[in-house]
Structures are given as C-alpha cells and as structure tokens.
Amino acid sequence: MTWVLVAVGGAMGSAVGALLMRRPTGTRLLLATAAMCGLMGLLSAQLLSPKVTAVLGYGVLGSAASMVTMAVASPMWVGGDAPVHSTVSVTKRLAVYCVVGVTFALLGYLAVRGGETLFKKLT
Template identity: 55%
Template sequence: MTWVLVALGGAAGTALGVFVAQRQGRRLAWTAAVCALMGAFGAQKHSASLTALVSFGVLGSAASMVALGVAPPIWLDRGAILPTALRVTKRLAVYCAVGVTCALAGYLALRGGTTLYVKLR
C-alpha cells in the first residue's frame, strides 16, 4: 500500500512540476517553496501513509523541478560545449543552493515555532 501512495503522490508532484515548468519566470520561487515545505514536513512526526504520500510522493517529485529549471543543453558546434556546460552548472548550483537553504529555513521555522509554543504554553 505504501508504494501505491508514493506513486499517487509522485503523479501529483510531477503534475505540479509540469505546471511550474510552464511558468518561465517563477521556477526558482516554486522550487524554493516546495523545498521549504519539504523541510517543514520533515520536522514533524506523521503516519507512514501520510509521509509516503506527501513527503516521498508529492514533494519528492516536485523537488525534481530543479532538473526542469536547468537550461537545456544546445550543442551547436565544438565551441558551444564549454559555455553550455558552464551555464548549466551555474544554474544547477543556484537552484540547489536555494533549495537547500529554503528546506533548512522551513525545517527551522517549524521546529522553532513548535518549541516556542511548547515553552510559552
């Protein structure tokens, strides 16, 4: 049953990735939001079914939007190989840095808020 939930969540995450891929100017913001949600979801204890569906399924597939955000390689001639490789590497580094930073921020925001709520209660 867990694999079915992961597959269903993956289909939803892929649909989200295709939706975001059509939005040319907002891919980085969507990637940041999805990674922040993944970090926040990782901060809490959930049932195995919910974790399979949301974390591994939807957010795991939607996080692969990083691959959609990378510039497609265009090999025109031998002189274009190095500039294209550098452009793809730079864009991938930016997407990974934003994703990791937002995942950490989401995790820390939820953990910090939970801790503050428990201490002030």
C-alpha cells in the first residue's frame, strides 16, 4: 500500500515540477529548491503518519525535486577546454543549490521545533 501512495504522490509532484519548469529561470529554480527543501525540513520535524509521509515526503517532494535538479543542468561548451568549463560551471551551481537547500531545510526544521518549544513554554 505504501508504494501506491508514493506513486500517487510522485504523480502529483511531477505535475508540480512540470508547472515549475515551464519557464526555468535561475530565480525560479532557486525558489523551488528553497521551498521543497523547507517543506522537507518541516516534514522531518513533524511526527506524521507513515501514509502522509509517503505521499508528501517521498512522493510529491521527491519527484518535484528531481525535476528541478534536471533543469539545473548547465549547457555544454564545445572546444578543447569544454570539460574544464563544464566542471567548473556544474560545481558552482551545485554549491549554490546545496547551500540554499541545506539552509532552507534547516530553517523548516527549526521553525517546527522552535514553535513547538515556544508553545510548550508558554502553556
């Protein structure tokens, strides 16, 4: 049953990813990465049922994130130094997207944990 839920979530995530990738600009890709990683941080901090986690976490966010990752691929250059240019370009982009992803995943996680702690202290 879990695999069916992941497949349904994957179909929904593919639709979301396709909408995000209609006109992939650098800003749109960074915002999509930030949103997906923030939501993954939120989901990892919450204790949800395994069914909800399968649909939202693994299905929707997993497939939408993979579509954004495919759009991040940079164009290849033609020439003798093409491998060097391509490697440097991919490394720079990967570093930026990793920093954005980790930052927003941490912010999502801390938002839930901090809100939970504040709620417990105030009540």
